[in-house]
Amino acid sequence: MNKRKTIKYIATFFLILFAISPILFLLIYPKYNDILITIKNFDPYRISQEKSISLLTAIAPPRDRYAELVLGATS
Incomplete structure (x- = not known):
C-alpha cells in the first residue's frame, strides 16, 4: 500500500x-535576451563603488562649512 502511494505522488509530481x-518556457522565452543582458551586466564591484561613494557624499558636510586655514608662513 505504501509503494502505491509513493507511485501516486511521483506521478502527480511529474504531471504537474x-x-x-x-x-x-513561454513566459521566459520572450524575455530571455533581457535576462541574459541583466545577468552579464551585474558587476558587484561597480555597484559597491557607487553605493559607497553615494553614502560618503551623503554624510560629508558641505564644502562651505569648512574654514580655510593657512598653515604656512609666507615671506
Whole structure:
C-alpha cells in the first residue's frame, strides 16, 4: 500500500511538472535576451563603488562649512 502511494505522488509530481514547464518556457522565452543582458551586466564591484561613494557624499558636510586655514608662513 505504501509503494502505491509513493507511485501516486511521483506521478502527480511529474504531471504537474509536465503542465507547468511549457507555461514557464513561454513566459521566459520572450524575455530571455533581457535576462541574459541583466545577468552579464551585474558587476558587484561597480555597484559597491557607487553605493559607497553615494553614502560618503551623503554624510560629508558641505564644502562651505569648512574654514580655510593657512598653515604656512609666507615671506
